[in-house]
Amino acid sequence: xxxxxxxxxxxxxxxxxxxxxxxxxxxxxxxxxxxxxxxxxxxxxxxxxxxxxxxxxxxxxxxxxxxxxxxxxxxxxxxxxxxxxxxxxxxxxxxxxxxxxxxxxxxxxxxxxxxxxxxxxxxxxxxxxxxxxxxxxxxxxxxxxxxxxxxxxxxxxxxxxxxxxxxxxxxxxxxxxxxxxxxxxxxxxxxxxxxxxxxxxxxxxxxxxxxxxxxxxxxxxxxxxxxxxxxxxxxxxxxxxxxxxxxxxxxxxxxxxxxxxxxxxxxxxxxxxxxxxxxxxxxxxxxxxxxxxxxxxxxxxxxxxxxxxxxxxxxxxxxxxxxxxxxxxxxxxxx
Amino acid sequence: xxxxxxxxxxxxxxxxxxxxxxxxxxxxxxxxxxxxxxxxxxxxxxxxxxxxxxxxxxxxxxxxxxxxxxxxxxxxxxxxxxxxxxxxxxxxxxxxxxxxxxxxxxxxxxxxxxxxxxxxxxxxxxxxxxxxxxxxxxxxxxxxxxxxxxxxxxxxxxxxxxxxxxxxxxxxxxxxxxxxxxxxxxxxxxxxxxxxxxxxxxxxxxxxxxxxxxxxxxxxxxxxxxxxxxxxxxxxxxxxxxxxxxxxxxxxxxxxxxxxxxxxxxxxxxxxxxxxxxxxxxxxxxxxxxxxxxxxxxxxxxxxxxxxxxxxxxxxxxxxxxxxxxxxxxxxxxxxxx
Numbered sequence: 001x002x003x004x005x006x007x008x009x010x011x012x013x014x015x016x017x018x019x020x021x022x023x024x025x026x027x028x029x030x031x032x033x034x035x036x037x038x039x040x041x042x043x044x045x046x047x048x049x050x051x052x053x054x055x056x057x058x059x060x061x062x063x064x065x066x067x068x069x070x071x072x073x074x075x076x077x078x079x080x081x082x083x084x085x086x087x088x089x090x091x092x093x094x095x096x097x098x099x100x101x102x103x104x105x106x107x108x109x110x111x112x113x114x115x116x117x118x119x120x121x122x123x124x125x126x127x128x129x130x131x132x133x134x135x136x137x138x139x140x141x142x143x144x145x146x147x148x149x150x151x152x153x154x155x156x157x158x159x160x161x162x163x164x165x166x167x168x169x170x171x172x173x174x175x176x177x178x179x180x181x182x183x184x185x186x187x188x189x190x191x192x193x194x195x196x197x198x199x200x201x202x203x204x205x206x207x208x209x210x211x212x213x214x215x216x217x218x219x220x221x222x223x224x225x226x227x228x229x230x231x232x233x234x235x236x237x238x239x240x241x242x243x244x245x246x247x248x249x250x251x252x253x254x255x256x257x258x259x260x261x262x263x264x265x266x267x268x269x270x271x272x273x274x275x276x277x278x279x280x281x282x283x284x285x286x287x288x289x290x291x292x293x294x295x296x297x298x299x300x301x302x303x304x305x306x307x308x309x310x311x312x313x314x315x316x317x318x319x320x321x322x323x324x325x326x327x328x329x330x331x332x333x334x335x
Numbered sequence: 336x337x338x339x340x341x342x343x344x345x346x347x348x349x350x351x352x353x354x355x356x357x358x359x360x361x362x363x364x365x366x367x368x369x370x371x372x373x374x375x376x377x378x379x380x381x382x383x384x385x386x387x388x389x390x391x392x393x394x395x396x397x398x399x400x401x402x403x404x405x406x407x408x409x410x411x412x413x414x415x416x417x418x419x420x421x422x423x424x425x426x427x428x429x430x431x432x433x434x435x436x437x438x439x440x441x442x443x444x445x446x447x448x449x450x451x452x453x454x455x456x457x458x459x460x461x462x463x464x465x466x467x468x469x470x471x472x473x474x475x476x477x478x479x480x481x482x483x484x485x486x487x488x489x490x491x492x493x494x495x496x497x498x499x500x501x502x503x504x505x506x507x508x509x510x511x512x513x514x515x516x517x518x519x520x521x522x523x524x525x526x527x528x529x530x531x532x533x534x535x536x537x538x539x540x541x542x543x544x545x546x547x548x549x550x551x552x553x554x555x556x557x558x559x560x561x562x563x564x565x566x567x568x569x570x571x572x573x574x575x576x577x578x579x580x581x582x583x584x585x586x587x588x589x590x591x592x593x594x595x596x597x598x599x600x601x602x603x604x605x606x607x608x609x610x611x612x613x614x615x616x617x618x619x620x621x622x623x624x625x626x627x628x629x630x631x632x633x634x635x636x637x638x639x640x641x642x643x644x645x646x647x648x649x650x651x652x653x654x655x656x657x658x659x660x661x662x663x664x665x666x667x668x669x670x671x672x673x
Contacts, residue, residue, distance in 0.1 A: 017379050045474050062447055070415050070431060071614075076407035083433060092443055095406070095431035097419045104423055111398055111428050115451055221618045250618045257620055278615050281557050281588050 003044035012040035062092050063304060064112030065145075066105060066122040070097040072219070072247065073276040074293055075123065078145060081297025082121060089305060091118055100189075100218070102126040113140055119304040121145050121297075125189075129153055136315075141307035143300045147190055148317060155307065155315040157300040159291040161191045164322035165198025168242050168271045168289050169211075171324055173202060175332075177240035177269055178209045183227045183252065184244020185215035192219070192244050195273060199242055212238060219244055224251020231268070232259040239268060240330075246272035246279045249286055253329065257284070270329040285327035292320050347376035399641060400430040400448045401457040401481075402441065407433075408556075408585060409613040411459060414481065417634020418457060425642065427454065438462055449476050455641045457481050461525050465490050477644035481637055483526055484654060491644050491653045493637050495628035497527050500659040501534025504580045504608045504626050507661055509542050511668065513578035513606055519563050519590065520582025521551040528582050531610065535580060548576060552586065560589020567605070568597035577605060578667075584609035584616040587623055591666065595621070606667040622664035628657055 005023075009016045014033060021029050022037040029037075040046075065082055067075040083093045094117070096108035105125050109132075112120050119141035122132070132142045133153030144156035172180055182199050184192050196213065203211040214230075216223040224243060228251060231237060243249035249272030256262045256270075264270055264284050272279055275290035299318055307313050345352045350369055358365040358373045365373070401418050403411040415431050422429040430453070434441035441460060448456055449471055456471070456478040458464060465487055468478045478491070485492035508516060516539065523529045532549070539547045550566075552559050560581065567575055567590070581587035587609030594601055601607050601621050608624040609616055616623035636655060643651040 020379065045470060070406055070419070071409065071412040073407060076412065079433070080407060092447060096428065097416060097431065099419060107428050111396065114396070221614050250615070254618045254620065277557050281592050282620055284620060
């Protein structure tokens, strides 16, 4: 049986109120008493019941962060930004991986609310804005990460994905490519749809340019490899590929190069999205669209903290502009 | 121990039981003055409102937690994902937290998870942590050490035979005829790193004419690998090793990048093998030979072991060791195309 605050009081020979004062760092307790209480706490292995304490004090010092895919370096970098910012203010960050699953996303929201976290950062998968607005109304601050808030019921920190898609494809067009393939999916995910919309807009402005869309089941290396293998087998090929993220691009690159039949960039130019660490570590370093990942996480946490301190603050929308990072995978004009 | 109830709180605060209950569920709907009296009474009595929230009703939250040094390393991210999947199958959620190799953060998260009464904890750490876990276990939170063998028989653990992994990698290089080997990694205070080196040393001692250079690199990331790759590339060719064993794939990928950039052919000039078999190793343009420790069921076995601990059945094998296997790809045995 876990030791209670009463056990601690009894062992230290003080009142429960005194133990409570020590736990809350009250200056009213003499150093000698503090010492005695601390000793009793250590001896009994007393752990303050956080759930109970939070009911009294309000909120915990932890922030919940729900990500779509804990294996995607984009999210681990966003998490790092949030963690670094959290540390500065004595908060900590707990991750939940929704794994692009509506039910899991929902259960993390439940859990974080039950834990009375300081607030929730979420990169949403399902259509959950109404639910998030409700959470906010009940007193848990929420900030959307990597998706712009639709109805402005909650704050959001995102990247202009449409502009990113446009940047990527305009770059391909500027280097002389005309038959562009977009690879990514599922198309229902907002970020992916936006990147595709940007690509379409750029292609529409260039006479003679075409855009082919290959929808994938997800944004993974394996999916990219599948697209690449099919591409190698085709007679009528695109001269450039815009992959919806770097993982897909890395898989594509491998399939193309390992086939020995297609050269990157001579035969097929390739652009990814996210500029993860591995993008520059591939042997044909990858051109990519960089999002300020660390900054996204840090900014989201800052807004969350401000909203926790002042629930009356109106929701804000912060949209970062992405930038193009040109490397060898688009380095030369078409062969 | 007598339990303080909501009645005692109400009596001390001079309000109705219903008001206390109301306060617990909707603190903002009770007048400030009453809320203050109730809060003070709760504090004084050390009341644990076991009807306020599911977690308190059940005594425990419906979640487990995985505390890792850094999930931006795909090795830990893959474990995290596998753990999360298995947990979901078992109807519980899994929290993930990063210690970033800081003792302070690690302790803060251990405290957080214990205080929030998770069902149990999975912990990967590069720091000595068994004492801490033992204390938590005695206080009611079971745990499984992930990725290193526990020294205490009481501490459940899932580990990899890293000595065997180091042996496999090195034997492979030696079998390919390589004789000037470099071992890249550190610090040797980390058991996983030291064990891999022990395996390497065994092979080196057993094989005539093999020289081993140890290159200390504690920054076991792509960036750290690039540093070593540049250092090797700057040496005169005759002073370079003809094979490199990097203690993880991130290091190996960084080394690979700089070697290729410098025009050194892999594997012809330098054969390169990593460790962990992360997804990017296979996807790199010279696919990376590596040591695969975990198998498909690693995450499931880890979570199941934790549930065995939570149930306290005591009829399961507390220490499970996975035997690694060699994965041969182009970086040691390829045509050398780059």
